[in-house]
Amino acid sequence: MGKRKTILYISDNSLLWYRFGKLYYESGEYVISCVLQDSFVRRIVSRIRLVERLLRLSPRTSIRLDEYHFLISYDGKVYNWDVMQNILKVEHAFRSEMNNPLSFTRIESVSGFEDCIAYGEYFVNPSRKAVKIWVRTAGGEWKDVYQFDGNIIHIHALVPDRINKCVYILTGDFDDEAAIWAARNNFKEVVSLKKGEQRFRGCVGFGTEKGLLYATDAPTEPNALYLMGNDGGVSKVMDMPGPSIYGIEQNGVFYFATSVEPDSSLSTWEYFLSRKQGPGMKDNFTHVIAGNFEKGFREIAKFENDFWPLTLFQFANVLFPENELKDKICMMPVSVKKYDNVPVIGIVD
Known part of the structure; x- marks a missing residue:
């Protein structure tokens, strides 16, 4: 695998990756490709690695929905790629200040929570604007389920814990913003555990x-x-x-x-x-x-x-x-x- 490309998903039988503005899915002997970066100019300049790094032209995170569907976070949007039909569509847009979350989180079999995919808003936030948690329901609907009102800068991660029946929320960056929170009951209850x-x-x-x-x-x-x-x-x-x-x-x-x-x-x-x-x-x-x-x-x-x-x-x-x-x-x-x-x-x- 020794050539430059951004791996987004890997298993023993299949591979999803990004290279020079395009997505590729490989399984067995066939490879499917799809244009992710609409701008022809950006696709060309992304071949220069330093420019790709400077302009953040690679996806940061993705998550598999099922055997043939993937969510890819890229350039302020969440894309849904159906690799069998080779249909790529925008499913969700992040807030204007935000390009990507640090990661998606799969919440499954946690008591008190419906199974979903979630992320916390992560963006430069010196004025302490409200910061939200979003979930994607099993039916494919995105909705905001909790909001921090000025007490954090951004959300770093959501961590499911089946044993303690909660989802931890890791926030930053300084003073009381640096904290570990516990969410329960589909994010209706959120309490701080450690901070400061x-x-x-x-x-x-x-x-x-x-x-x-x-x-x-x-x-x-x-x-x-x-x-x-x-x-x-x-x-x-x-x-x-x-x-x-x-x-x-x-x-x-x-x-x-x-x-x-x-x-x-x-x-x-x-x-x-x-x-x-x-x-x-x-x-x-x-x-x-x-x-x-x-x-x-x-x-x-x-x-x-x-x-x-x-x-x-x-x-x-x-x-x-x-x-x-x-x-x-x-x-x-x-x-x-x-x-x-x-x-x-x-x-x-």
Whole structure:
């Protein structure tokens, strides 16, 4: 898989990816393609990787609805692609300030919730506008189900927890905005559990038998992997080499990628042009940490940040496409040397 392309879904039998403005679905011996980027000019300039990074011309996240239908988040919209009929349509538009959520969340078999796909609004929000949670019902309707009124900047993640019968809401960024909330009863009840410290600022987490396992996302101070136990206590699992934005669970193994980003306390122009990592990073690499409570956690891969300004041309990071491989993990490094936008396959152990 060693050529540049953005993997969005992978299994042992099929593959969904994006390249130069087009979507591709491969299954067995056939490949179906569809134009996602309407602008011919943007399709051409996306062949220049730095321009693609600068203009954010790659989809950030997608999720599979069933065998032949996918939702793809791209350029401020949610697209629904029927790969068998090769029909692509816009199903939902994000608010004007927002380009993509950090991820979609599948909520299934959580007591008190209807099965759905959900996301939290994620956008630059210095004036603290209201921030909403949206769900897609089983019937395909999008509706907003909860609203924060000025007490957060944006939503990082929604984390289902079947054991505690809730969905955790991870919000940012500073002071009381950095918080962990619990939603119940189809988001009709939302309460704050922890807030006011950077150790409660998370972007990626998982509901486990022991509680909420999450990694912090603090560019200005040291980061760690934490467990908020079922009793509400918070304990450190391990120190992390940087802030973590993306992760995935595969066959009982939890994966967390750390990012390389500048100091968020810099002025706006310095923040966009800086090539130096902030104090929350231990080095100039994006690291992948994997493990579980039984075997422990360890680093399984790392990729060195490349030369270009960190914010302007995207943080060095590793994204994880939706993965249904039986014994492997797919990693999508971005803004790194040698492997930028090149899929890397690892073994699950």
